Amino acid sequence: MSTPVSDRPTPPPPPKKASDDAPGRVLLVPYPKIIFLYPTFLVAIVAAIWTHILRSDLESPVAPGVGTLFLGLFAVNLVILAFDFPRTTSLTMFFLAAAVAMGLILLFKFRPELWPDITNFLRHFHPIANATFYWTIAVVLGLMFAAVAIAVRFDYWEVRGNELLHHHGFLSNLERLSAPNLRMEKEINDIFEYLLLRSGRLIIYTSNDRQPIVLDNVPFIDRKEAAVTRMLGSLQVQVRREDGGT
Numbered sequence: 001m002s003t004p005v006s007d008r009p010t011p012p013p014p015p016k017k018a019s020d021d022a023p024g025r026v027l028l029v030p031y032p033k034i035i036f037l038y039p040t041f042l043v044a045i046v047a048a049i050w051t052h053i054l055r056s057d058l059e060s061p062v063a064p065g066v067g068t069l070f071l072g073l074f075a076v077n078l079v080i081l082a083f084d085f086p087r088t089t090s091l092t093m094f095f096l097a098a099a100v101a102m103g104l105i106l107l108f109k110f111r112p113e114l115w116p117d118i119t120n121f122l123r124h125f126h127p128i129a130n131a132t133f134y135w136t137i138a139v140v141l142g143l144m145f146a147a148v149a150i151a152v153r154f155d156y157w158e159v160r161g162n163e164l165l166h167h168h169g170f171l172s173n174l175e176r177l178s179a180p181n182l183r184m185e186k187e188i189n190d191i192f193e194y195l196l197l198r199s200g201r202l203i204i205y206t207s208n209d210r211q212p213i214v215l216d217n218v219p220f221i222d223r224k225e226a227a228v229t230r231m232l233g234s235l236q237v238q239v240r241r242e243d244g245g246t
Helices: 033-054 062-082 088-110 116-123 131-154 191-197 221-242
Strands: 026-028 155-160 163-168 173-178 183-187 200-205 213-218
Touching (some): 026 221, 033 191, 062 191, 183 221, 200 221
Antiparallel strands (some): 026 155, 163 173, 183 200, 200 213
C-alpha cells in the first residue's frame, strides 16, 4: 500500500538563534585616572596593619623598611599616573632606569668612599611613619574611590540593539543615538594601565555623527570589545534572515 504524497511544500525549519551568548546590552564606563592608585591604597592598608600588629614605635628597625617600601611603590604609581608608556620600548626604558637607580644605591651603600655626600644622605634616609599615617592615606584614597564609584553611575554609555545610549547627569538624562552601523576601535595607550586594570581607549563611530565618541580608561577593554562584537554580529545575522537571506 503506497503512502500518498502531499503537493504542499515542506516548510523551512525555524531559524536558530544567532548567538546564545550574545549579551542584551553592554555598559561602557570611562573612569578617571585616579583609579590607578589602587596599588598605593592596598600597600597603605598592609603597612597600617603591619605597623599596628607589631606595635613598632618610630625607633624600631622595621619602620624604615616599611616606609621605604611604601614610598617606593607610591613613586612608581605616580610615574604611571603622570606619563604614558605606549610601547614596549618605553616600558624597557622605565625598568632600565629603575635598575640603574637601584644599582647606584647599592653601589654607594657598599662603596661609601666613591661619593661621600650621597652616602651620607642615604645613611640618614630613614622614612618612618606610624599606623595612623598609613590609615589616613588609605582612608583618603578610599573616599576618593567611593566618590568615583558614585560619579560614574551618572555618566556612562550603553550599547543596546541598534542604539547607543548616553546616561548622564544627576537627573538621569538620556541621549539616544541611532547606531545601525556602529563601528568601534580599541587602543592601548599605556602598557602599565593595561596591566593594572586591562584598561584602554574605545573609539566609537556612528552613522549619524561625524565626530567619533572617545571613551578613555575603560577597564577590562578586551572583554567589553568582545561583548559588543558578539552583540553586533548577532544583530547582523538576524537582520539578514528577516530580509529573506540564508
